[in-house]
Amino acid sequence: MHNKTMKKKKVAIVSLTACEGCQVALLDLGEKFFNFLKKVELVDFHLLEEKPFPKGKIDIVFVEGNPITDEDLKILKKVRNQAKTLVVMGNCAALGGIPEMKNYQGKEKTIRYIYKNMKDIANPDIKEIDNFVKVDFTIPGCPITNDEFLKYAEILIAGKIPKIPEKPVCSECPYRGNEKCYLRRKEPCLGPIIYAGCGAICPKNELPCYGCRSFLPNLSPKGFLKTLEKMKNKEEIDNDLEIFGLKDMIK
Amino acid sequence: MKLIIPHIHKTLGGAGFFSRVSQRGEIKELRVTVLEGLRQIEGILIGRRIFETPLVISRICGICPTSHILNACAALEKALNITPSLQTDRLRRLITSAQIIQSHSAHLFFMSLSDFFNIDDDEKLVEKFSKESKAVLKLRDFGLKIIEAVGGRTVHPITPMPGGFSKVPDKQDLKKSLANYQEAHQASLLLINLFKNLEYPELKRKTVFCSSYSEKDYPYHKGEKIKIGDNIFSPDDFFSNQVEEDLKTPPTKRVTFQGKSYMLGAIARIKNNWSGLNQGAKLIVQEFQKNKQLKQEEFFENNFYNSFCQAVEILHCLEQIKEDIELLLKEKTDQPYVKYQVKPGKGLGLLEAPRGALLSYFEIGKNGRIADCSIITPTAQFLRNLEEDLKVLLPTIKDLPKDKKIRRVKTLIRAYDPCISCAVH
Numbered sequence: 001m002h003n004k005t006m007k008k009k010k011v012a013i014v015s016l017t018a019c020e021g022c023q024v025a026l027l028d029l030g031e032k033f034f035n036f037l038k039k040v041e042l043v044d045f046h047l048l049e050e051k052p053f054p055k056g057k058i059d060i061v062f063v064e065g066n067p068i069t070d071e072d073l074k075i076l077k078k079v080r081n082q083a084k085t086l087v088v089m090g091n092c093a094a095l096g097g098i099p100e101m102k103n104y105q106g107k108e109k110t111i112r113y114i115y116k117n118m119k120d121i122a123n124p125d126i127k128e129i130d131n132f133v134k135v136d137f138t139i140p141g142c143p144i145t146n147d148e149f150l151k152y153a154e155i156l157i158a159g160k161i162p163k164i165p166e167k168p169v170c171s172e173c174p175y176r177g178n179e180k181c182y183l184r185r186k187e188p189c190l191g192p193i194i195y196a197g198c199g200a201i202c203p204k205n206e207l208p209c210y211g212c213r214s215f216l217p218n219l220s221p222k223g224f225l226k227t228l229e230k231m232k233n234k235e236e237i238d239n240d241l242e243i244f245g246l247k248d249m250i251k
Numbered sequence: 252m253k254l255i256i257p258h259i260h261k262t263l264g265g266a267g268f269f270s271r272v273s274q275r276g277e278i279k280e281l282r283v284t285v286l287e288g289l290r291q292i293e294g295i296l297i298g299r300r301i302f303e304t305p306l307v308i309s310r311i312c313g314i315c316p317t318s319h320i321l322n323a324c325a326a327l328e329k330a331l332n333i334t335p336s337l338q339t340d341r342l343r344r345l346i347t348s349a350q351i352i353q354s355h356s357a358h359l360f361f362m363s364l365s366d367f368f369n370i371d372d373d374e375k376l377v378e379k380f381s382k383e384s385k386a387v388l389k390l391r392d393f394g395l396k397i398i399e400a401v402g403g404r405t406v407h408p409i410t411p412m413p414g415g416f417s418k419v420p421d422k423q424d425l426k427k428s429l430a431n432y433q434e435a436h437q438a439s440l441l442l443i444n445l446f447k448n449l450e451y452p453e454l455k456r457k458t459v460f461c462s463s464y465s466e467k468d469y470p471y472h473k474g475e476k477i478k479i480g481d482n483i484f485s486p487d488d489f490f491s492n493q494v495e496e497d498l499k500t501p502p503t504k505r506v507t508f509q510g511k512s513y514m515l516g517a518i519a520r521i522k523n524n525w526s527g528l529n530q531g532a533k534l535i536v537q538e539f540q541k542n543k544q545l546k547q548e549e550f551f552e553n554n555f556y557n558s559f560c561q562a563v564e565i566l567h568c569l570e571q572i573k574e575d576i577e578l579l580l581k582e583k584t585d586q587p588y589v590k591y592q593v594k595p596g597k598g599l600g601l602l603e604a605p606r607g608a609l610l611s612y613f614e615i616g617k618n619g620r621i622a623d624c625s626i627i628t629p630t631a632q633f634l635r636n637l638e639e640d641l642k643v644l645l646p647t648i649k650d651l652p653k654d655k656k657i658r659r660v661k662t663l664i665r666a667y668d669p670c671i672s673c674a675v676h
Contacts, residue, residue, distance in 0.1 A: 020263055020264065020672055021313025022313070024405075024406050028395055028405050034384075046258070047261060047361065048361055048373040048374075049371060049373060049374075050260035050261060051371050068288025068289065069286070098310040099290040101295045105294070105295070110295060112294070113293060113294040113624075121289055121501045142407065201404055201409065205409040206587075207417060236300075
């Protein structure tokens with residue numbers, strides 16, 4: 001089939017409870033984002049349109065955020081039913097993110113700092129989206145790397161599921177192998193066991209990697225984490241792993 | 252009769268609207284509803300470490316993370332009893348200006364403007380205003396590039412920390428960002444022109460305005476005083492004694508001052524700090540009032556004009572950016588941050604986020620971890636005022652067809668530029 005005769009793919013960008021930073025990262029692409037939109041039929045993206053949500057099948061649905069309210073869950077299930085391909089976008093949707101930190105504190109305790117009367121406030125355990133629905137692909141990061149979104153979105157539009165290269169953050173880090181490397185300085189950094197693709201943006205800005213893009217597959221983080229415990233105590237390392245929802249992934 | 256809007260698109264986070272009006276036009280019930288869940292960021296921070304606070308607090312909001320981080324840093328510095336360098340202060344003002352530009356321009360062009368032309372999709376808006384949209388994207392990009400140069404990233408900046416920045420921006424990068432200044436300046440005038448010539452709906456209600464206050468400038472990156480109505484308070488007094496958080500409508504707190512609603516954001520800042528506003532911006536406001544045949548007080552009785560005020564503020568912030576970069580380029584580069592020892596203490600930060608005064612309070616416990624934390628966001632403060640305005644608006648549009656009524660309600664809600672992600676957090 002020729003390109004011209006091909007129908008544009010229907011794309012929706014949907015937000016559950018979230019900071020919406022991943023959507024803002026898309027807006028930050030500026031003209032590049034609007035050029036991308038010309039290649040698809042955007043059926044939902046609440047920051048830029050107010051049309052009613054479409055009925056029927058949607059080729060690709062991108063979902064950001066955590067299902068916290070009943071309505072969030074309803075939306076998630078509804079879009080899963082309508083989506084041919086469901087892509088989760090960002091650390092909250094993929095790994096539970098910052099909101100998951102409350103799971104480690106005892107969620108009844110956490111909410112009491114804010115509201116004494118907790119009636120009528122949704123306070124579920126925070127879980128990754130793949131606990132509720134089947135996920136076809138994940139765009140990692142907190143926030144997502146917007147150029148990476150474009151790259152993977154193109155592949156998704158072509159009807160394929162992308163594969164994220166299995167390289168560590170260190171492979172993109174300017175401090176790899178030199179004296180500025182956090183690990184060489186005996187400071188914990190998760191770079192070696194986390195997916196690259198962010199351009200090692202945190203180490204580049206003098207912050208160690210806290211792993212928002214998730215563990216690389218086919219490796220057991222446990223051994224590496226043991227090494228880190230020689231630099232900082234276990235409680236601190238555990239706290240580090242709680243920030244971006246990694247702690248509950250360690251079996 | 253009920254008027255319900257289940258989801259108001261083109262606002263940050265999920266908001267809706269519900270109202271019930273009697274046959275005689277009496278408002279029985281009216282509220283801005285909230286669709287966002289409670290993430291409990293304040294609760295999450297209790298027991299956490301000082302250095303990770305900026306990381307967590309940033310995630311309250313994807314459109315104004317810079318404001319949340321900087322204000323948390325300022326509060327923690329007070330708690331730790333450290334004073335950041337002059338360089339840090341300049342850099343903070345620089346990215347606060349850039350934050351206001353990027354947030355206002357996104358709101359004005361992509362969220363608010365379509366209301367005035369009854370357009371439901373920005374792809375159509377971009378077609379209709381092709382020249383303007385290109386200009387606004389460049390203007391927004393000007394702000395984003397500065398946040399990136401200083402903060403390392405636009406959404407959830409990386410470098411700000413208590414004591415300063417983990418890294419000082421490269422002077423070359425700052426210089427480079429100024430290269431597009433003229434273009435951004437032109438774009439801001441184009442945007443002002445667009446918003447100057449819109450037909451704003453009528454609204455007449457006396458409002459109490461609240462913002463950071465200074466006799467000598469137009470303060471936004473740190474507030475030393477706060478002005479509400481005719482009263483001036485220290486931020487501590489305002490936070491501890493003057494405002495009340497109503498917890499009856501979870502998951503959003505609704506904040507009141509002496510039991511009454513108040514307005515924040517661009518219109519409040521222009522009202523309260525008129526003398527500090529730059530000359531060019533002042534002239535534009537005066538010309539607007541003259542063209543619309545509005546007396547000063549009439550202008551400030553209609554919060555639809557908040558959008559126009561945002562456009563004016565962009566110009567002010569642009570010129571401030573130029574001044575700050577030129578100063579930074581001239582001055583010798585200082586240490587990126589002041590070192591601190593974690594110790595118990597408490598501190599409050601006040602900063603003007605794009606949507607208004609943000610108050611962030613932190614207490615550090617004996618164990619060196621966060622013991623208490625309270626974040627009062629602009630949207631939580633102005634939600635009640637928005638509802639009060641809507642109560643005045645609704646009877647004036649009772650004879651309009653339903654779709655026009657809905658459009659008008661949405662237009663006012665969007666003029667306030669609420670961020671429900673912030674309000675709930």
